[in-house]
Amino acid sequence: MSHDKISRRSLLQGALIGLAAAPASALLARDAFAADLPLIDPADAQAKALGYVHDATKVDAKANPNYKAGQLCANCIQYTGKEGAAEGGCNIFPGKGVKATGWCKVYVIKPGATLG
Ligand code: SF4
Structure with a gap:
Protein backbone atom coordinates (compact mmCIF):
# COMPACT_ATOMS: atom_id res chain seq x y z
CA MET A 1 0.00 0.00 0.00
CA ALA A 35 23.22 31.32 -35.11
CA ASP A 36 22.54 29.00 -38.05
CA LEU A 37 19.20 30.54 -38.95
CA PRO A 38 19.01 32.27 -42.32
CA LEU A 39 18.71 36.01 -41.83
CA ILE A 40 15.25 37.34 -42.61
CA ASP A 41 14.94 39.47 -45.72
CA PRO A 42 13.36 42.85 -44.87
CA ALA A 43 11.57 42.53 -48.23
CA ASP A 44 9.87 39.30 -47.04
CA ALA A 45 6.08 39.87 -46.88
CA GLN A 46 5.79 39.32 -43.11
CA ALA A 47 8.90 41.36 -42.37
CA LYS A 48 7.58 44.19 -44.53
CA ALA A 49 4.17 44.08 -42.89
CA LEU A 50 5.84 44.44 -39.49
CA GLY A 51 8.22 47.14 -40.67
CA TYR A 52 11.30 45.06 -39.87
CA VAL A 53 14.67 46.66 -40.60
CA HIS A 54 18.17 45.30 -39.95
CA ASP A 55 19.28 48.67 -38.57
CA ALA A 56 16.96 50.27 -36.01
CA THR A 57 18.55 53.69 -36.56
CA LYS A 58 16.95 53.61 -40.04
CA VAL A 59 13.37 53.19 -38.74
CA ASP A 60 10.98 55.61 -40.40
CA ALA A 61 9.88 57.50 -37.26
CA LYS A 62 6.93 59.10 -39.08
CA ALA A 63 5.53 55.74 -40.15
CA ASN A 64 6.37 54.21 -36.74
CA PRO A 65 5.49 56.79 -34.07
CA ASN A 66 5.90 54.18 -31.32
CA TYR A 67 9.58 53.71 -32.15
CA LYS A 68 12.02 55.16 -29.63
CA ALA A 69 15.78 55.44 -30.13
CA GLY A 70 17.57 52.55 -28.44
CA GLN A 71 14.88 49.97 -29.19
CA LEU A 72 16.68 47.01 -30.76
CA CYS A 73 15.95 43.35 -31.37
CA ALA A 74 18.69 42.64 -28.81
CA ASN A 75 16.58 44.19 -26.02
CA CYS A 76 13.19 42.96 -27.29
CA ILE A 77 11.25 40.33 -25.39
CA GLN A 78 10.85 38.24 -28.58
CA TYR A 79 14.58 37.99 -29.27
CA THR A 80 16.13 34.59 -28.52
CA GLY A 81 19.71 35.31 -29.57
CA LYS A 82 22.60 35.23 -27.14
CA GLU A 83 23.70 38.44 -25.50
CA GLY A 84 26.45 40.04 -27.55
CA ALA A 85 25.66 38.02 -30.71
CA ALA A 86 25.22 39.95 -33.96
CA GLU A 87 22.16 37.88 -34.89
CA GLY A 88 19.67 35.62 -33.23
CA GLY A 89 16.24 34.08 -33.43
CA CYS A 90 12.93 35.87 -32.96
CA ASN A 91 9.66 34.30 -31.84
CA ILE A 92 7.78 36.40 -34.41
CA PHE A 93 9.80 35.06 -37.35
CA PRO A 94 10.19 31.33 -36.66
CA GLY A 95 12.98 29.69 -38.62
CA LYS A 96 14.62 33.02 -39.44
CA GLY A 97 17.30 35.09 -37.80
CA VAL A 98 17.14 38.81 -37.11
CA LYS A 99 19.94 41.30 -36.54
CA ALA A 100 20.58 42.27 -32.92
CA THR A 101 20.49 45.84 -34.23
CA GLY A 102 17.13 45.30 -35.96
CA TRP A 103 13.63 46.44 -35.07
CA CYS A 104 9.99 45.83 -36.00
CA LYS A 105 6.54 47.13 -35.04
CA VAL A 106 5.86 44.46 -32.42
CA TYR A 107 8.89 45.44 -30.36
CA VAL A 108 8.38 45.13 -26.59
CA ILE A 109 11.26 45.76 -24.22
CA LYS A 110 12.57 42.74 -22.31
CA PRO A 111 11.79 42.92 -18.60
CA GLY A 112 14.81 44.43 -16.86
CA ALA A 113 16.42 45.60 -20.11
CA THR A 114 17.37 49.17 -20.86
CA LEU A 115 17.20 50.88 -24.22
CA GLY A 116 20.55 50.58 -25.87
S1 SF4 B 1 9.75 41.09 -32.47
FE1 SF4 B 1 11.47 42.06 -31.43
S2 SF4 B 1 13.21 40.71 -31.83
FE2 SF4 B 1 11.63 40.20 -33.32
S3 SF4 B 1 12.09 41.43 -35.13
FE3 SF4 B 1 10.62 42.58 -33.91
S4 SF4 B 1 11.88 43.94 -32.60
FE4 SF4 B 1 13.21 42.31 -33.41
Missing part, protein backbone atom coordinates in the same frame (compact mmCIF):
# COMPACT_ATOMS: atom_id res chain seq x y z
CA SER A 2 2.63 2.56 1.03
CA HIS A 3 4.78 1.29 -1.85
CA ASP A 4 1.96 2.32 -4.22
CA LYS A 5 1.86 5.80 -2.65
CA ILE A 6 5.61 6.24 -3.06
CA SER A 7 5.48 5.03 -6.63
CA ARG A 8 2.68 7.42 -7.49
CA ARG A 9 4.49 10.26 -5.75
CA SER A 10 7.71 9.42 -7.58
CA LEU A 11 5.90 9.27 -10.88
CA LEU A 12 4.19 12.59 -10.22
CA GLN A 13 7.47 14.24 -9.21
CA GLY A 14 9.19 12.83 -12.28
CA ALA A 15 6.41 14.11 -14.51
CA LEU A 16 6.55 17.58 -12.94
CA ILE A 17 10.33 17.74 -13.30
CA GLY A 18 10.01 16.62 -16.91
CA LEU A 19 7.39 19.28 -17.61
CA ALA A 20 9.55 21.97 -16.02
CA ALA A 21 12.66 20.87 -17.91
CA ALA A 22 11.00 20.61 -21.33
CA PRO A 23 10.62 24.35 -22.02
CA ALA A 24 14.17 25.02 -20.79
CA SER A 25 15.62 22.35 -23.05
CA ALA A 26 13.53 23.65 -25.96
CA LEU A 27 14.94 27.13 -25.39
CA LEU A 28 18.50 25.82 -25.18
CA ALA A 29 18.05 23.84 -28.38
CA ARG A 30 16.57 26.87 -30.12
CA ASP A 31 19.48 29.09 -28.99
CA ALA A 32 22.01 26.52 -30.14
CA PHE A 33 20.63 26.74 -33.67
CA ALA A 34 19.80 30.46 -33.69
